[in-house]
Amino acid sequence: xxxxxxxxxxxxxxxxxxxxxxxxxxxxxxxxxxxxxxxxxxxxxxxxxxxxxxxxxxxxxxxxxxxxxxxxxxxxxxxxxxxxxxxxxxxxxxxxxxxxxxxxxxxxxxxxxxxxxxxxxxxxxxxxxxxxxxxxxxxxxxxxxxxxxxxxxxxxxxxxxxxxxxxxxxxxxxxxxxxxxxxxxxxxxxxxxxxxxxxxxxxxxxxxxxxxxxxxxxxxxxxxxxxxxxxxxxxxxxxxxxxxxxxxxxxxxxxxxxxxxxxxxxxxxxxxxxxxxxxxxxxxxxxxxxxxxxxxxxxxxxxxx
Numbered sequence: 001x002x003x004x005x006x007x008x009x010x011x012x013x014x015x016x017x018x019x020x021x022x023x024x025x026x027x028x029x030x031x032x033x034x035x036x037x038x039x040x041x042x043x044x045x046x047x048x049x050x051x052x053x054x055x056x057x058x059x060x061x062x063x064x065x066x067x068x069x070x071x072x073x074x075x076x077x078x079x080x081x082x083x084x085x086x087x088x089x090x091x092x093x094x095x096x097x098x099x100x101x102x103x104x105x106x107x108x109x110x111x112x113x114x115x116x117x118x119x120x121x122x123x124x125x126x127x128x129x130x131x132x133x134x135x136x137x138x139x140x141x142x143x144x145x146x147x148x149x150x151x152x153x154x155x156x157x158x159x160x161x162x163x164x165x166x167x168x169x170x171x172x173x174x175x176x177x178x179x180x181x182x183x184x185x186x187x188x189x190x191x192x193x194x195x196x197x198x199x200x201x202x203x204x205x206x207x208x209x210x211x212x213x214x215x216x217x218x219x220x221x222x223x224x225x226x227x228x229x230x231x232x233x234x235x236x237x238x239x240x241x242x243x244x245x246x247x248x249x250x251x252x253x254x255x256x257x258x259x260x261x262x263x264x265x266x267x268x269x270x271x272x273x274x275x276x277x278x279x280x281x282x283x284x285x286x287x288x289x290x291x292x293x294x295x296x297x298x299x300x301x302x303x304x305x
Contacts, residue, residue, distance in 0.1 A: 001253040002032035003284055004261035005277070006088055006207075006240055009036045009072045012268045014065035016075065021270035022277055023076040027083040029281035034076055035088035035118070035205075035240075035261055036069040041127040048124045051189070052208035052242075070103050077111035085111055088205050088240075088261070089120035089187035093138040094131050097145035097165055098172060101152040105176045113177035118205050119146065120187035139192065140164075146184065146200060154180035185238065189217065198224035203236030205261075211241045211248050218256035246284045260284075 005026050012018050026034055042062040049056035060066065073085045085107070092100065108115040121142045122128065128135040144162045151158045153176050157169040176182040186197035187205045197204040198221050206217055218237055225232045239252065240261035252260055262280055266273040 001249065001257060002259040003030070003281075004033040004035055004086075004238060004240075004259050005031045005280070006035035006037070006261050006263040007266050007277075008034060008076060009067040009069060010060055011064050011265060012273075013266050014067045014072075017270045018266055018268070018273050019067075019072060019075055020079045021273040022266050023080050023083070025274040025277035027080045029278055030285060031083060031277075031281065032259060033084040033086055033116075033238075033261075034073065035086050035238075036067070036072050036076075037088050037207075038069045038090050039066055039124070039127065040068075040091070040094060041124070041130045042066070043124075043126045046124060046126055048126060051123050070100075070107055073115065074107050074110060077107065077114065081112075082114075084114045084116065086116040086185060086205075086238075087118040088207065088238075089118040089185075091122040091127075092119040092145050093121055093141040094128065094133055095145075097148045098152065098167065098170075100145075101149040102172050104149070104182055105153060105172075105174050108176045108178075108182055109174045116183040116185055116202075118185040118187055119201075121193070139196070143196065143200060150181075153182055185236065191220070194220050195224050197221060198230065198235075199228060202234075203238060203258075206237070206239040206241075207263075208242045209239055211244050211252065214239055214241065214252060214257060215255035222256070246286065249284070 007013055007022055008019055013022065023034060044062045050058040069087045069090055077085055104117050119142065121138045125135045141164050144164050148160045148162060148165050151160045152172045157171050159168045160166060183202045185203040185205045186193060186201035187207060189206055189209055194217065204221055209217060222232045225235060236258050237256055238259035238261055239257045240263045249260060262284055267276050
């Protein structure tokens with residue numbers, strides 16, 4: 001099981017010197033992937049419920065700096081050479097899919113194929129309203145946008161006709177590095193999100209999932225893949241648990257998690273931020289995330305599902 005880090009783009013983590021310090025330290029200390037989330041809009045008194053906390057409120061203040069994740073990860077790519085990069089998650093239905101297809105492929109090219117697009121459907125009606133995008137139907141919109149983007153990544157010229165987007169014989173370049181294919185990871189912890197991940201994505205990003213609930217989520221993903229006739233081997237399961245400690249890593253691996261993502265806010269100075277990442281690595285890696293593949297990790301858990 002690998003170890004990822006979700007610490008870029010918000011508050012002090014939005015400052016360029018801190019992004020550089022965290023990214024370079026994470027690469028140096030063996031983290032497998034950097035994750036960066038998105039909100040274009042926050043409001044002071046939201047009516048929408050945040051689904052990843054018990055009180056329904058997001059912990060980030062509405063006036064905090066929050067970087068665009070594709071731009072933040074492009075900066076991180078420029079100061080690193082090996083560590084992987086992922087949006088965790090980009091709110092796909094809020095964006096023009098043609099633009100996002102180009103931006104994501106650009107980041108993939110500039111990072112030499114290190115980027116995965118994590119996507120979600122969003123939860124804030126206020127955010128959708130501010131962007132002029134209907135909140136209703138955002139799941140269908142997300143699925144169609146993903147299909148359209150895959151056409152753009154793989155075909156040249158590309159054509160698509162759907163409910164929400166259409167284009168005919170257009171060329172959108174560059175293409176992703178890996179043969180016109182960009183790995184996509186679906187976010188969201190509900191039953192519909194898990195079904196969407198199994199049907200459409202290369203992996204799942206479970207944010208804020210309790211350790212005790214992780215096994216059930218992985219079992220649901222595996223069962224849905226089986227129902228669809230899809231192999232679960234190679235399907236990535238990245239989880240940022242709400243309550244995990246390093247001692248929980250063996251249980252997470254046994255449950256079928258392929259990447260445990262540590263979530264945190266870096267300190268305000270580059271030296272302190274680098275030292276913070278080093279301490280996270282010592283704390284979490286001393287338990288041992290191992291180097292097994294997803295198949296090896298799941299050997300014990302699959303029989304129990």
